Amino acid sequence: MSTPNISNTTNHESLLVELQTEELPPKSLKRLSETFAQALSQHLVDKGLLSADSVITPLATPRRLAVHITAVAQAAADQAYTEKLMPVKVGLDENGQATPALLKKLAAKGLEHLDVGSLQTIDDGKQPYLVASGTAPGARLANTVDAALAAALQALPIPKVMRYQLADGQTSVSFVRPAHGLIILHGDKIVAGHTLGLTANRITLGHRFLATQPLSIASADRYVSQLATEGHVTASFTARRALIEASLLAKAAELGACLGQDPEVESLLDEVTSLVEAPAVYVGAFEPRFLEVPQECLILTMRLNQKYFPLFNPETGRLTHQFLIVSNMPIADPSAIITGNERVIRPRLADAEFFYLTDKRQPLIDRVSALDTIVYHNKLGTQRARIERFRQIVAWLAQALDTSGADADRAALLAKADLTTLMVGEFPELQGVMGSYYARADGESKAVINAIERQYQIRWHAPVTESDMAGTILFMAERAETLVGIWGIGLAPTGERDPFGLRRAALSLISAFEQLIAGGHLPLSMQTNLTLENLLAAARASFGDALNLLPDTVTDVAQFVRERYRNQLLGQHAREAIEAVFALDPPLHQIEARIQAAEAFMQTPEAPSLAAANKRIGNLLKKASDLPAALNPTALQEDAEKTLLKQIQSIAPIVDQFVGAGEYGQALSTLATLKAPVDRFFDEIMVMADDLEIRRQRLALLSNLHRLMNQVADISRLVA
Numbered sequence: 001m002s003t004p005n006i007s008n009t010t011n012h013e014s015l016l017v018e019l020q021t022e023e024l025p026p027k028s029l030k031r032l033s034e035t036f037a038q039a040l041s042q043h044l045v046d047k048g049l050l051s052a053d054s055v056i057t058p059l060a061t062p063r064r065l066a067v068h069i070t071a072v073a074q075a076a077a078d079q080a081y082t083e084k085l086m087p088v089k090v091g092l093d094e095n096g097q098a099t100p101a102l103l104k105k106l107a108a109k110g111l112e113h114l115d116v117g118s119l120q121t122i123d124d125g126k127q128p129y130l131v132a133s134g135t136a137p138g139a140r141l142a143n144t145v146d147a148a149l150a151a152a153l154q155a156l157p158i159p160k161v162m163r164y165q166l167a168d169g170q171t172s173v174s175f176v177r178p179a180h181g182l183i184i185l186h187g188d189k190i191v192a193g194h195t196l197g198l199t200a201n202r203i204t205l206g207h208r209f210l211a212t213q214p215l216s217i218a219s220a221d222r223y224v225s226q227l228a229t230e231g232h233v234t235a236s237f238t239a240r241r242a243l244i245e246a247s248l249l250a251k252a253a254e255l256g257a258c259l260g261q262d263p264e265v266e267s268l269l270d271e272v273t274s275l276v277e278a279p280a281v282y283v284g285a286f287e288p289r290f291l292e293v294p295q296e297c298l299i300l301t302m303r304l305n306q307k308y309f310p311l312f313n314p315e316t317g318r319l320t321h322q323f324l325i326v327s328n329m330p331i332a333d334p335s336a337i338i339t340g341n342e343r344v345i346r347p348r349l350a351d352a353e354f355f356y357l358t359d360k361r362q363p364l365i366d367r368v369s370a371l372d373t374i375v376y377h378n379k380l381g382t383q384r385a386r387i388e389r390f391r392q393i394v395a396w397l398a399q400a401l402d403t404s405g406a407d408a409d410r411a412a413l414l415a416k417a418d419l420t421t422l423m424v425g426e427f428p429e430l431q432g433v434m435g436s437y438y439a440r441a442d443g444e445s446k447a448v449i450n451a452i453e454r455q456y457q458i459r460w461h462a463p464v465t466e467s468d469m470a471g472t473i474l475f476m477a478e479r480a481e482t483l484v485g486i487w488g489i490g491l492a493p494t495g496e497r498d499p500f501g502l503r504r505a506a507l508s509l510i511s512a513f514e515q516l517i518a519g520g521h522l523p524l525s526m527q528t529n530l531t532l533e534n535l536l537a538a539a540r541a542s543f544g545d546a547l548n549l550l551p552d553t554v555t556d557v558a559q560f561v562r563e564r565y566r567n568q569l570l571g572q573h574a575r576e577a578i579e580a581v582f583a584l585d586p587p588l589h590q591i592e593a594r595i596q597a598a599e600a601f602m603q604t605p606e607a608p609s610l611a612a613a614n615k616r617i618g619n620l621l622k623k624a625s626d627l628p629a630a631l632n633p634t635a636l637q638e639d640a641e642k643t644l645l646k647q648i649q650s651i652a653p654i655v656d657q658f659v660g661a662g663e664y665g666q667a668l669s670t671l672a673t674l675k676a677p678v679d680r681f682f683d684e685i686m687v688m689a690d691d692l693e694i695r696r697q698r699l700a701l702l703s704n705l706h707r708l709m710n711q712v713a714d715i716s717r718l719v720a
Contacts, residue, residue: 011074012051013187015044015141016220017149018059018066018204019195020181026062026274030237032156032176033060037067039155043148044069047139048076059224059235061277063205066235068220072186076138083109088121088128102130145184145193145200153195166197173197181205188219206231207278209329232330233277241273247281248309248324255283257311257320264303272307272326280330284308284342288321290349294437295319297352300427306345355422356437363442364417364435374419379489380547383416386481389542390415393477396538400530401521407470408477411451414439415474418452432456447471458504459511464519472512479509480539483557488540488549492556506564513589522589524662532588533558565591574599580713590662597664598713606672608719613678614709615716617702620687624699631704635697640684644677645701652708664712671709678705 017040024032037058044050051071059066085091091102098106098116106112111132120131153175161174173179173196184191184200193200202217210232217223227233234240248269252258259265272279290298295318302308302323309324325341327334371384380386390412398405418424418435427434436453451471454460455478464472486492486500493502513532516522522530536554543549550556562582569578569592577598581591601607636642651670658667687702689695709715 012071014220015069015072016185016223018064018183019179020064021179022177023062024177026271029060029274030270033058033065033237035155036065036152040067040148040152041069043151047144049073049141060237061233062275075140078135078138080135082133085130085132088130091130142191145191149195171197185220207233244273244279244326245269251281251324252311258314259309260312268303276328278330280327282325282327282334282338283322284325284338285322286345286349293353293356296430296433301348301352359421359423360441364414364438367417367420370420371416380485387412387416389481390477392542393480393539394473397473403469407445407447408473411448411470411474415452415455459508460515464515464521476512479505480535484536484539484553487557488553506561510565517589524590524593576718580717583714583717594664594712597668600665601668602718606675609675611715611719617706618716621703628696628700631700632697638685640680644681647674647677648705648708655708659711667712
């Protein structure tokens with residue numbers, strides 16, 4: 001990347017800064033490297049030491065953070081300066097000599113070399129001021145590099161540092177890992193720099209095993225090539241990652257396999273790039289009999305514990321018995337490396353096999369009672385108590401959706417039983433997945449198996465069908481119980497903190513409503529009991545009175561979920577339409593359809609006029625008091641108000657019918673016929689007439705109009 005700052009000086013050379021450390025955290029290495037390079041280079045930019053053409057290249061291996069920057073000046077251009085100091089009466093005494101206040105100010109500005117005679121006086125219109133002006137020498141790289149290093153280290157995203165003692169046995173410093181060497185080269189010359197008790201030189205270390213002697217780096221521009229040829233190290237994280245990825249894909253293709261499509265492949269690739277300096281890819285294998293174990297267990301242990309890349313059949317997506325090893329030892333005969341890795345993975349796969357076969361001996365239903373010993377939260381009881389709450393919410397949801405709740409109830413009963421298994425004890429990430437395997441082995445119905453498996457997914461991604469209704473019900477029940485329970489004991493999210501994932505639970509619940517709509521189970525015309533508020537109330541009821549949840553829990557959680565939905569929709573629809581719909585607080589399942597209708601209405605020629613009129617009517621009604629219980633049509637005498645009343649009476653049944661049918665676009669387009677009579681009304685009629693009864697009747701007419709216009713959205717919000 002290039003920088004915007006420009007220096008006029010000569011002696012531009014490449015700069016290399018390298019900090020040698022013990023093994024850095026692999027999952028953080030890429031971010032540490034990028035931050036180190038950005039912060040250090042920005043400090044040099046601020047000092048005017050980089051040119052507009054400077055290219056900044058982050059470099060990182062498991063044992064070093066480095067940055068290479070082209071076109072770095074030895075010294076920045078001199079800079080003219082003008083410093084307004086203080087009023088003359090404060091800075092000079094009666095003899096015209098500098099006061100202690102002026103001397104202190106000059107010292108603070110680094111201008112203590114100036115005398116009174118070299119200062120100027122200006123008048124700012126209020127009083128005379130002392131001003132220092134001149135030319136300041138530009139920053140020198142040699143004097144700046146320590147501060148740049150300090151800024152770079154300070155900026156690193158390190159949540160927890162190590163404190164360690166230096167070789168003198170007395171001094172202690174803090175960093176993410178102990179640092180053992182520092183290189184700072186400007187061109188081919190060492191720049192005297194210091195950090196973490198280290199003094200800069202040109203010595204670095206190559207590969208731990210392939211380069212036994214320290215390397216003397218000739219110049220900044222030769223750093224990468226020397227490390228590669230003499231040190232057997234690929235210094236660039238990006239280049240090393242690309243090399244590993246290409247090798248993995250080529251080797252997989254040779255074997256007629258693939259790496260899989262899940263996101264874990266990319267994150268594992270980043271991690272192994274952070275673990276090796278000279279990558280080489282080898283093929284390992286295990287006994288095919290282990291493929292009888294659920295593949296999720298094998299994949300997880302290979303990726304998580306061993307950093308292997310499992311291989312899959314590209315046609316079926318099924319796991320094969322081969323895997324790829326990213327080694328830090330490129331050698332001609334890797335048989336010992338391959339054999340060693342195969343020897344390491346075999347006991348882990350054997351453990352997974354043992355866990356699986358042992359777990360299957362006890363049906364899930366027999367494990368449910370053991371959930372009495374697993375605490376969910378000390379204020380909310382055990383997992384056994386929790387599944388009983390699930391079952392109550394499930395029963396309510398099944399009734400609201402007019403469907404059988406038998407499968408959903410069975411799934412709720414068994415949902416957390418796999419928490420007692422050996423496999424989930426070893427791999428908590430497999431909750432639900434293993435439950436579904438054990439449920440299948442127990443002969444549970446397909447609906448129950450699918451519901452258990454999908455309970456932990458982040459979103460419900462597809463329109464709900466009858467075959468996955470049980471899963472949807474369990475999914476919604478779990479989210480509702482989590483939101484109400486955790487919020488109710490006072491653990492609502494604050495700022496960025498959301499340890500119980502309530503924001504995620506809210507978005508999950510929204511996704512279930514969306515997919516129920518898509519599947520036709522929540523038609524927009526339906527007068528349904530399944531509203532967000534009713535669901536949360538059912539969840540609250542499942543806790544009973546023994547648990548003293550906060551009194552406003554249901555209201556607060558409903559508002560929280562709606563706010564998440566509003567934020568989600570902001571990226572998809574016009575803000576004005578969103579605010580117009582949310583102002584009416586409609587049922588959750590109708591919100592997006594209403595927004596779409598409001599957006600379409602905004603494009604009609606009548607919309608601006610009607611929206612402005614609606615806003616004016618709202619303001620009038622806010623100030624009104626003592627409106628009649630009902631409009632008296634005979635009290636309206638003017639043609640403009642009679643015409644408006646007639647049009648309201650004509651279209652009101654039509655609009656009501658469209659709204660009731662969920663045809664919100666039709667309802668709003670029908671309002672277009674109101675434009676002419678509404679415009680005429682406001683042109684010809686004085687609403688706030690002196691006659692009190694006439695005023696009351698006209699306000700009553702406008703109240704009827706306001707209700708009619710705002711059944712789909714508050715259209716006054718569609719204009720600024």
